[in-house]
Amino acid sequence: MKRVYIANTGGTIGMKWSPRGYCPEAGFLESQMAKMPELKAPGMPEFVIEEFDPLLDSSNMTPRDWIAIGRRLMAHRDDFDGFIVVHGTDTMAYSASALSFALRGLAKPVIFTGSQIPLVEVRSDARTNLVTALQLAAGSPVPEICLFFGNQLFRGNRATKVSAGGFGAFESPNFPALGTAGVDLQVHWDLVLPPEQGVPQPRFTEVRPAKVVALKLFPGMPPEILANALRPPTEGVVLETYGVGNGPGDAELLRVLEEAADRGVVIVNCTQCLYGRVDMEDYATGSALGRAGLTSGSDMTTEAALAKLFYLLSLGLGVDEVRRQMPRSLRGELTEVATSEPASTSP
Ligand code: ASP
Numbered sequence: 001m002k003r004v005y006i007a008n009t010g011g012t013i014g015m016k017w018s019p020r021g022y023c024p025e026a027g028f029l030e031s032q033m034a035k036m037p038e039l040k041a042p043g044m045p046e047f048v049i050e051e052f053d054p055l056l057d058s059s060n061m062t063p064r065d066w067i068a069i070g071r072r073l074m075a076h077r078d079d080f081d082g083f084i085v086v087h088g089t090d091t092m093a094y095s096a097s098a099l100s101f102a103l104r105g106l107a108k109p110v111i112f113t114g115s116q117i118p119l120v121e122v123r124s125d126a127r128t129n130l131v132t133a134l135q136l137a138a139g140s141p142v143p144e145i146c147l148f149f150g151n152q153l154f155r156g157n158r159a160t161k162v163s164a165g166g167f168g169a170f171e172s173p174n175f176p177a178l179g180t181a182g183v184d185l186q187v188h189w190d191l192v193l194p195p196e197q198g199v200p201q202p203r204f205t206e207v208r209p210a211k212v213v214a215l216k217l218f219p220g221m222p223p224e225i226l227a228n229a230l231r232p233p234t235e236g237v238v239l240e241t242y243g244v245g246n247g248p249g250d251a252e253l254l255r256v257l258e259e260a261a262d263r264g265v266v267i268v269n270c271t272q273c274l275y276g277r278v279d280m281e282d283y284a285t286g287s288a289l290g291r292a293g294l295t296s297g298s299d300m301t302t303e304a305a306l307a308k309l310f311y312l313l314s315l316g317l318g319v320d321e322v323r324r325q326m327p328r329s330l331r332g333e334l335t336e337v338a339t340s341e342p343a344s345t346s347p
Contacts (some may be wrong), residue, residue, distance in 0.1 A: 002045040002138035005080040007072045009065065009095075010055035011088030011114040013126045022118065024055035029086065032119045038131055045081070045138035058088025058095070058114075063207050063310060066098040070204045073103060073110060077202045082109040082137030086130075089114050089161055089169050092147060096156025097307035100145040100331045102207055102314075105199030107143040111136060112156060114149070116169055125150070125167045132181045140187045142178060143195045144332075153179030153187070157304040157333040162274070173274045174299035174335065193332050198345060210313040212236040214302050216272060223252040230260035230267075236309040236322075237267045238302050239294065245269045245278030246285035254292050261293025264319045266312075268305050268326055270297035277335060295323045298334040308333065315347055 008014060014029025015022040030049050033039060039047075050072060056065065073083055083106075087095055096112045103110070113133040115126035133148045145156040150168035158172040179187040211233040215226070217240060230237065237260075241247045261267055269278050269289055277299035280290035290296075297305045308330070312322045329336040330346045 002081045003079070004045045004047040004082045004084060004134055004137045005073075005076045006047055006049040006084045006086060007069060008049055008051045008055065008086040009058070009061075009069060009088070010052060011058055011086060011092075012117065013086055013115040013119055013130070014055065015118045016120065024057065026051060026053070026055060029119060033130070036127065038127070039134070044131075045134055047084075047134060048080075056088065058091040061088075061091050061095060063098065063209055066095055066102065067206045069095060070099060070103050070206070073099075073106065074202060074204045077106060077108075080108070082141070083111070084133050084137050085110065085112045087112050087114050089116065089149070093156070093159045093161055093170070093301065093303040094307060096145055096147045096159060097301070097304040097333070098207065098310065100155075100157040100304075100333065101308055101311035102205045103145065104203050105196055106202045107195035109137050109140065109142045110145045110156075111153070112145070112147045116165065116167055132185065135185060136179065136187075140179065140185065142187060142192050144178070144193055146178060151181040152177040153181070155332055157307070157331055158301065160274075160301045160303060171274070173301075174277065175332070196346075205311065205314055207310045207314040210235050210310050212238070212306060212309045212313070214238040214240065214306055216240040217242060217247050219248075221248075221253070223250065223256045226253060227256045230256065230265055232263075234260070234265055235313055237265060238270050238297065238305040238309065239267055240272045240302060241269050241278070241286075241289065242272060244276065244282045244286060245271055245280045245289065245296065246283050247289050249285055249288055254288055257289065257292040257294065266309065266319060266322050266326065267294045268297040268300075268309065269294040270300055270302055270305050296327045296337075298327055298337065300334045304333045312347065317347065
């Protein structure tokens with residue numbers, strides 16, 4: 001019988017109503033799951049649940065919690081066939097992205113899931129998300145950090161929360177779903193990354209609390225506010241720009257960016273658009289950002305770009321190397337543009 005480890009970090013799925021609104025309660029998810037006959041049906045894997053203390057609304061998560069998740073997965077790496085991380089939807093895409101970089105060589109499925117309505121409620125998406133995630137973790141050995149939600153299995157670092165209220169809360173705008181749950185559970189194996197070459201043993205990098213920030217350009221953004229955000233101790237910025245990576249040609253704003261880049265701040269250009277990728281050579285307004293020292297985030301989600309910054313800065317690489325790795329696909333998180341650079345091992 002296959003065995004699945006479930007790390008319950010919290011989230012709506014295991015919450016209970018209180019006068020302050022929904023909040024997590026210790027032991028509640030497990031007690032609700034114990035009442036689900038479908039989890040004991042023939043063909044279902046055996047599973048073990050370990051709960052975080054305290055359980056978290058994922059809005060309260062920090063990189064410390066990414067580390068806690070990674071440590072648990074590492075501790076149980078040899079004992080289970082697959083892993084589920086039960087997680088709130090609000091920051092699930094950040095955690096899944098972070099784990100995709102920091103946890104290497106596990107070569108077993110890790111599936112983040114949760115729900116929009118708690119499992120205890122009569123009409124809830126929790127049942128199907130849990131049951132299917134368990135079946136996938138046990139029966140479809142996708143050796144990636146995935147996110148399963150609304151009948152779709154996504155690469156974790158490609159997913160983003162797009163709906164506050166819909167059951168299809170996540171999309172993977174720039175990469176197809178790795179799998180779909182319809183009448184059959186289908187995995188599109190041609191899209192799945194093989195286990196990483198050259199990483200025979202699982203290894204986990206504990207990210208440090210790097211000083212990174214995500215900022216969104218808007219018409220009339222005051223350069224002095226941008227300058228404030230880029231001041232020390234800022235080490236990295238995900239700048240959400242317009243369209244294919246364009247920004248205002250305002251001389252003062254460009255000077256602020258250039259000065260920060262010269263000081264070693266890594267500024268990643270990601271588009272505000274949900275679909276498509278950055279190409280700073282398309283427009284003069286984009287090439288000016290390139291000359292100011294921005295590095296392309298291609299079609300990465302902001303979640304993936306931030307997590308990648310945390311990870312690369314935690315490796316102690318020089319700023320030039322962090323900038324060089326940013327537009328490269330390390331874990332399938334972006335669509336790489338062909339380069340003449342010789343391939344090297346991924347960090
Ligand atoms: N606020 C909740 C959380 O992210 C939302 C959810 O789980 O759907 O923990």
